[in-house]
Amino acid sequence: MEVKSKHEKKPESGERLQKVLAQAGVASRRQVEKLIQEGRVKVNGFTVAVLGTKVCAEDEIIVDGVPVKKAEELHYYLLNKPAGVISSARDPRGRATVVDLMKNVPVRVYPVGRLDYDTSGLLIMTNDGELAHRLMHPSYGVNKTYRVWVKGPMEREALEQLRKGVELEDGKTAPAKVISRSGFRQGKPMDHKQHFPEILEVTIHEGKNRQVRRMFESVGYPVVQLERIAYGPLTLDREHFSAGNYRSLTIEEVKRLRLLVGLS
Template identity: 75%
Template sequence: MEDEQSRQSRQPGQRLQKVLAQAGVASRRQVEKLILDGRVTVNGLTVTVLGTKVCSDDQIWVDGNSVQMFEGLCHYLLNKPVGVISSARDPQGRTTVVDLMKDIPARVYPVGRLDYETSGLLIMTNDGELSHRLMHPSFGVDKTYRVWVKGPVEIEALEQLRRGVVLEDGKTAPARVVLRSGLAKGNLSKEKGKGLEVIEITIHEGKNRQVRRMFGAVGYPVLQLERIAYGPLTLDERIPAGKYRSLTREEVKRLRLLVGLN
C-alpha cells in the first residue's frame, strides 16, 4: 500500500508550503516548520506531510486563522541598495531589482521606482491591480523617506517643505516633516558626513525624483536618501540591503484594504 506522502504527491494542485508562502503567511522555510509542527489544517484535517497538494477551493487554516489565497500572486518587501535599477531590465546592463529576486518562482515587478542612488523599501509583486492602485495619486498612499543633508537646516526651510514647494511641474502637496537629531549619519564618507542633519519626510505624491527636488528647491541638496515606509509597511532593518522577505498575510490584507480591494 502506498504511503500518504506518495499519494499526496500525485494529487493535482500546488504544494501547500508554496501556497502558504505566496499567501504571505511566512517564508517557505518557516511554513515548512508550521506544517511539520501540526499547525496547519486543510478542510478540517491537520496536515503534517510536506509536499501535500491543495487546490483553490480547499479551506486552509494556520493556528486557527483562515488563509486568504491569492491564486498565483506574490508580494515581497525588498531592501533596495544604492546602485540598482528599479525596473525589470536595463539597456546599459546594470543590476536591476528583478535580478536580485531570481530565486523566487514567480516573475515580480517593482511598485513604483526608487532612483539609482536611493535605497530602502520597495514592494515587489505580480499583483497588477494592487500595484496600480498603490501608485495611483488618487489613493494618496503615504511614503516616508529618511534624508541626509548638510546642516544646520533652517526652520523656514522645514516649514516650506511642510507647506509645499513649487517645482517646475507644479507645487507639491503639504508634507509631514520631522527633524531627527541623534540618528546615525548613514554610510557617507567621513568628509561628507560632517555636520549632517537627518530629516524624515512623508509625501503621498509620486513626482519624478520628488524628494530630491524638494530639498534642492529649499537650498539643501540631498546627500543620501532612503525610503523607510510605504503605506502600512516599514523597512525591516533586519533585512540587509539587497535582500527581501515575503509580506505576511496580514500585511497584504492591509495594503489591499488601504486601496479599496477586498
C-alpha cells in the same frame, strides 16, 4: 447538471467559477456570469450554466471552445533595495536591476513604483497588477516615508517651506510631514559656519519623479543620502534586514495593503 471534477473534492471546496474566469482576464465578473448563463462555459467537458459552481486548480475550463489559462498565483515581497540598483525589470546599460535580485522567487515580480538609482530602502515587489496600480495611483494617497541626509543645519524657514509645499517645474507639491531626527532641533547650539549631516524624516503621498530630492534642492539643501523607510503600513527594519535582501509579505500585511486601496 452537476460538474464532475478530474479529482475528488468536497462539494464546497475550490473557487467560484465566475471569480476564476474574471481573475484569468476572460471578462468582467458580470460579463463572465452572462457567459455561464448562456451555456458557453465548459468544465472538464461538461457545460456549466449555473452560477456559483466551484472549481479547483486542476479543473479544465473552456470558454467558447478556447481553454482558459488560470490566473497566476499572486506573490508579494518586501525588498530592501540597495543604492546602485535600477528599479525596473531590465536596463539597456546592463546595470543590476531589482528583478535581478529576485531571481530565486517562483514567479516574475515587478516593483511597485520606483526608487532612484542612488536611493535605497523599502520597495514592494509583486505580480499583483491591480494592487500595484492602486498603490501607485495618486488618488489613493498612500503615504511614503523617507529618511533624508542633508548638510545642515537646516534653517527653520526651509523646513516650513517643505511642510507647506514647494513649487517644482511640474507643479507645487502637497504639504509634507517633516521631522528632524538630528540634535539640531533639540535645543543644542548650532554653529552656522560649519556644516553637519542633518537627518530628517519626510512623509509624502505623491509620486512625482525624484520628488524628495527636488523638494530639498528647491529650498537650498541638496540631498546627500536618501532611503525609503515606510510604504503605507509597511516599515523597513534595517537592523535585521540588510540591503539586497527580501522577504515575503505576511497575509496580514497583504490584507492591510489591499484594504488601504479599497480591495477586499
